[in-house]
Amino acid sequence: MEQMRASGFPEGFLWGSASAAYQIEGGWKEGGKGMTNWDAFVRIPGKTYKATTGDVAVDHYHRYKEDIALMAEMGLKTYRFSVSWARIFPEGTGEVNEEGMAFYQDIIDECLKYSIEPMVTIYHWDLPQALVDEYRGWESPRIIDDYVQYAKTLFSRFDGKVKYWITLNEQNIFTSLGWLTAQHPPGKFDDQKMFYQVNHHAFMAHAKAVLAYRQMGGKGQIGASFAYTPSYALDCRPINAMAKANYDDLKNYWWMDVYAYGRYPVAAMTYLKKKGIAPDMADGDEEILRQAAAQITFMGVNYYQSCVCEYNPMDGATPYGTMNTTGVKGSAQELGMPGIYKNPANPYLLTTDWDWSIDPSGLQFCCREITSRYALPIVISENGLGAFDKKTEDGQIHDEYRICYLKEHIKALGEAVEEGCQVLAYCTWSFTDLLSWLNGYQKRYGFIYVDREEEEGGTLDRFRKDSFYWYKKVIETNGKVL
Template identity: 45%
Template structure:
């Protein structure tokens, strides 16, 4: 559908930008903070790119006021950040660290005083290490009450000041990288354990949402899902079937649980037959049915293209595949491994029509519209784009960063988002990834996403000077005109 005139963005549209605690805060052991699984993992040699860590990151912990002042200058309507669980409850389920809580209290106050809506993410991958050591992390149901306690602490502390809450950031990504590909903590390569841990996160998500609705009746809460639409490589019916499979495997396995309170039927049957289905009790089923998110957060970077999986080995044999050659510094497995070998339902392939970023991520603004349409049609929940952005190498020249390529990327995505709104999708906001440059989990500091350049690299923090890029001033104009120029 092509329109000669697009609908306006809603008048109260939340123009925002996002971040995550581990990627920006630094101060990893200050003011009583406990270690997270990322602190420990990044300190082990060989786990991260060039040995980069979030020990200092961009030192937002000590530059908070300066960063919020830049947000205010830009005119941001919303800022999405995450709370570091181990800063608030250092050992995960014990006493609350008031100094840690106070950092977020000050941040939220600063945001509100500048007219910026806080969007608080409860979990962006930095589990307290103590819970990993004590219980085995997300593989244990013991973590669910610990998460509930942490959530209750934050709900009580911020229920009057924070309206928008995100439960889990990209559950599909952190369980996949942590338990399937083994390039995030806890570095496990076992798809059965991935599905089991993922089920426990589902229960924690549902527990948090239920609790939220009891304690924060005026707030809104939902998970942020790393979503990508799936295309068949060709019109061959076998490829189309592979795309149906991949949509179940990559998307519906999470989205149906969040939005319908149950696992997708065909996929559950397949996993049961393969012995990969997690243990789901009647009480689990009842809990999942009771939790209803108020909105669905969508993180969109790219979709995926698939063809029929020609792997003919039986599943058990395929599961023994050696993943040791998987490049730990890429968010995705290498091309010849980008398939679902343990569950031979499809093969992921490159899309011949799409260009890629310097890090090999396909650039697909139309897929954004496709995805928003598909998800809204299926679940009819308001959507909140909680991440979208371009990772690139930015050069500082004469004190300025000319990131026209980022402007082009974001403008194309905003355009298709506006088309999706015109189609009828209910969108409440858009948080670009990211506000400042920050640590890329597995790519260090060279891969930059921010509107604000931060003077540091993989070797060290340098001056940590904040320098607005060209895209900063562009987004400032977009916000000022509520996207009318798109």
């Protein structure tokens, strides 16, 4: 049922939706694109749900005009998408592949035609395989210059048209899954020293790109998108309050402090040094991180869920428990770091079929924390519900559970705005259905249903879900009708 309420959302608030190249484009061998780490990884047996790939994905590569027209029909104010590095530089460096560049220029022009603000993610996990073969990608500091060269190419080619830039998507996730749990490329398991080293390279790439943007005269908004899982202590036992503090230092502030302050949290760094797994830094790195921190203009937040922190004995939960990638509720295992914290389920919250807790207040909590700790504006660069959707015989999708999820999260975001948080944009994940990296196509997030299953062969036709019409109204009323 419609609810009319006062909305604290300011005029010009950017109601948006987001995607990522590998998850939507397909056309994996078209337009001169080079191979990526994900093109290779999905071919390793057992790595993705039912061996799904992004070879075709939802064919946005050929249907982007249709998709952007649907965004315009909905009234979207901003569209966040990522550029595939290997379409621009098939080998990671060298000559620009003009066909790949033209593809993104067309997307940007198409957005601008409908007054949709393009928000560009420079890196959303698909890395040119050539750089992996040459120097093992993010493991080498050589990636820093190559990333900056790639970012500068986008800055100069999209100059004047793109005013919102996201340097890296969820550095915390692609590095954790890549070097600790082996679930993302390069599939390394428990390589803690390299995990922190890779992160330092990613921070330096981000920082140098931010500085380059400003040196080139860029006046737009720039920041990174962080997968923020805010935490609550299980109870008021001091040992659990400390577990929360340790969790925040190691799992949240480790990234956000570097983006916003240009320094690593002291207690976490001290701990890593004692364990011998702190990253090696070059002279001058810390100064560059500090300079870049002064130049970012927002904290990007991808928010899906909160967590609970409890003290974890030395023989307790590890970071390596099974993840639910099937949608069978209850199949995820408790995670933690022995001797530090573990994340038990929150008995006060419902969960999705993939065992993600549903916590609208957590979004408000994120905004409040960022506002108090960093005094930065916020871009909610992702928020959404992955669910099983059913298309009826007459092509309708009644996803009232998604409407309910988004409605409650937007309400919580509105509260944060009314409390003084400066929120610039809210992007749902996602506009069309798309490939969920490890969970296949059955975990759907979109406002637009795409006719395909895990195996190839669907029509790939687009259908508006009920949530499409609902969000259209939210945008029309600037969040007053939810």
